[in-house]
Amino acid sequence: MNIDHLVFIHGWGCDGRIWQPLRAALEERLAENGLELPLTVLELPGFGDRFGERWPDGETLLNSLAERIPHDSLVVGHSLGGMLAVRLAARTDRVAGVITLAANARFTADPDWPGMATTTFADFCNAFAAVPRQTWQRFCGLQVQGDHKARALLKNLRALAPESSAFETTVAETTSSAATAGPWSAALGCLGRLDNRELLKELDKPQRHFLxxxxxxxxxxxxxxxxxxxxxxxxxxxxGHVLPLSQPQFLAAAIGDFILQARRGEDSSGSTEPFAKTAVARSFGRAATSYDAAAHLQRAVCRQLLSALPEQTEPRRILDLGSGTGYGSELLRQRFPSAEIVALDLAEGMLSFARHSRPAANAYIAADAEQLPLADNSFDLVFSSMALQWCYRLPALFAGLQRILTPDGRLLVSTLGPGTLWELRQAWARVDDGVHVNRFLPALQWSDAAQEAGLCGGLRTEERVLHYSTAMELMRDLKRIGAHNVNSGAGKGLTGRDRLRRLSQAYEPLRATAGLPASYEIFYLELHSSAGSVKTQDAGTEAGVLEVGQ
Incomplete structure (x- = not known):
């Protein structure tokens, strides 16, 4: 697959201006990797620059949009725009891949599909026909509802209000018949009719979907x-719903990695390893004595991961995979005092520290998670917190984990995604073109590999942000936990005094009130064998979880 062009399609009640923050973040992300792709923002009839145009029938709409899409395009759509993007991907070879943001396969609910209640949707359509401006303002509130940035987002959305004449046209036209309804009302009708479920089942193009x-x-x-x-x-x-405004940096990282992998010809196996495992083992082995003093986020994530395990779980044998200094083993011992716990880590230095400082495990094994020297069906629980991001052969990794799990076994994993330390990566890109920040795999590769191995369950995405007084303080923390740059392309002598000074200058514009931000994109996977007796909802079907497998 080759991607030479980007196309953005907005949702209902918005226009092309909603893409401005994401567009800027994505252009910067691509520039870090020496890419500059042309971008087309398609506005829908009656919205934005296409004010005054009528909304056409479905076939005419799709044909007109398809004609404006360059060949080898990645189409990114928000809400209604995402639903149309799926239709276009199924319709034309010009679309090389598709990414949807806050787009359901079917917007309205039916007995077999979650969505907005049909009565609620009908009431909204009627309210818009009667009092469009007030209803649009209410819609802005619904778009930001539940978002942790709701207040600021609402202000931003309302600043994107269309001209008053757009609403006046809607009122004038919707007072007649459906055939002459205003474009905004007609677009609502389109949203209520679209059903992409069968298309998504058959769509064989690269795709990612965010909710x-x-x-x-x-x-x-x-x-x-x-x-x-x-x-x-x-x-x-x-x-909440307005992901382009709420999550520009996160989405820029995800979209940028999607494009880069496509242009490099990489498949979903993630088989390319940017560093040697020996370098990882050496780095963490050296950091064993300093790790705990700096690993505040790692400990918090470890506790969060363990809290996902249902109360009634009583594993007899537990593998603490990537056990590090033994913090996870200690938590597991407190919760399961009678269980047999095996601590396995790539770094012998970490295992040695754990044996003497946190002797909570029954056995300690130095081994690679991708080549587990363990018997089949031997563990009821595999627990791995903030360790498997150093694995890049994910199909082999999950096949091995599936092999060692008992039929009723569970697998809990926390790991890092490609949005981790984007601020540091961005600052370094302004200094030189070297590889200074470790690269991690996107969520889709994790969920695909787990499903291929026959594992089911959920994957949650979380962003945590730490703050530092200086860039050097962040760099020191990374070194203390062994997570400093181990990429084979890092080169030598790249962190001399002058470069570090320039790094500090490049990082400074990102400073917030709390300090310089360092973002971590965290994935939580709660999995079990498809052959086991564990119910899917026990693996985590609460808000924030996507299902992996069947």
Whole structure:
């Protein structure tokens, strides 16, 4: 697959201006990798620059949009725009891949599909026909509802209000007949009719789908239903419906990696390894004595991961995979005092520290998670927190994990995604073209590999942000936990005094009130064997979870 062009399609009640923050973040992300792709923002009839145009019938609309899409395009659509993007991907070879944001396969609910209640949708359509401006303002509130940035987002959305004449035209035209309804009302009708479920089942083009955990318009349960179609949807914690405005940096990282992988010809196996495992083992082995003093986020994530395990779980044998200094083993011992716990880590230095400082495990093994020297069906629980991001052969990794799990076994994993430390990566890109920040795999590769191995369950995405007084403080923390740059392309002598000074200058514009931000994109996977007796909802079907497998 080759991607030479980007196309954005907005949703109902918005126009092309909604893409401005994401567009800027994505251009910067691509520039870090020496790419500059042309971008087309398609506005729908009656919206934005196409004010005054009527909304056509479905075939005419899709044909007109398809004609404006350059060959080898990645089409990114929000809400209604995402639903149209799926239709276009199924319709024309000009679309090389598709990414949807807050887009359901079917917007309105039916007995077999979660969505907005049909009566609620009908009431909204009638209210818009009667009092369009007031209804649009209410719609802005619904778009930001549940988002942790709701207040600021509402202000931003209302600043994108259309001209008053747009609403006046809607009132004038919707007072007649459906055939002459204003474009905004006609677009609502289109939204209510679209049903992409069969198309998504058959769509064989690269795709990613993002939903907000707290979306008031597209229920998060749609992620599980999409899974039933064989489509993985990634759920973003703390986000509502207006993802382009709420999550520009996160989405820029995800879209940028999608493009880069396509242009490099990489498949979903993630088989390309940017560093040697020996370098990882050496780095973490050296950091064993300093790790705990700096690993505040790692400990918090470890506790969060363990809290996902149902209370009634009573594993007899537990593998703490990537056990590090033994913090996870200690938590597991407190919760399961009678269990046999095996600590396995790539770094012998970490295992040695754990044996002497946190002797909570029954056995300690130095080994690679991708080549587990363990018997089949030997563990009821595999627990791995903030370790498997150093694995890049994900199909082999999950095949091994499936092999060692008992039929009723569970697998809990927390790991890092490609949005991790984007601020540091961006600052370094302004200094030189070296590889200074470790690269991690996107959520879709994790969920696909788990499903291929026969594992089912959920994947949640979370963003945590730490703050530092200086860039050097962040760099020191990364070194203390062994997570500094181990990429084979990093080169030598790239962090001399002059470069570090320039790095500090490049990072400074990102400073917030709390300090310089360092973002971590965290994936939580709660999985079990498809042959086991564990129910899917026990693996986590609460808000913020996408289903993996069937």
């Amino acid at each position: 907000g955990a707290n979306d008031a318009l597209v229920p998060v349960e749609a992620a599980q239903s999409l899974s039933g179609l064989g489509v993985a949807a990634e759920v973003i914690d703390g986000a």
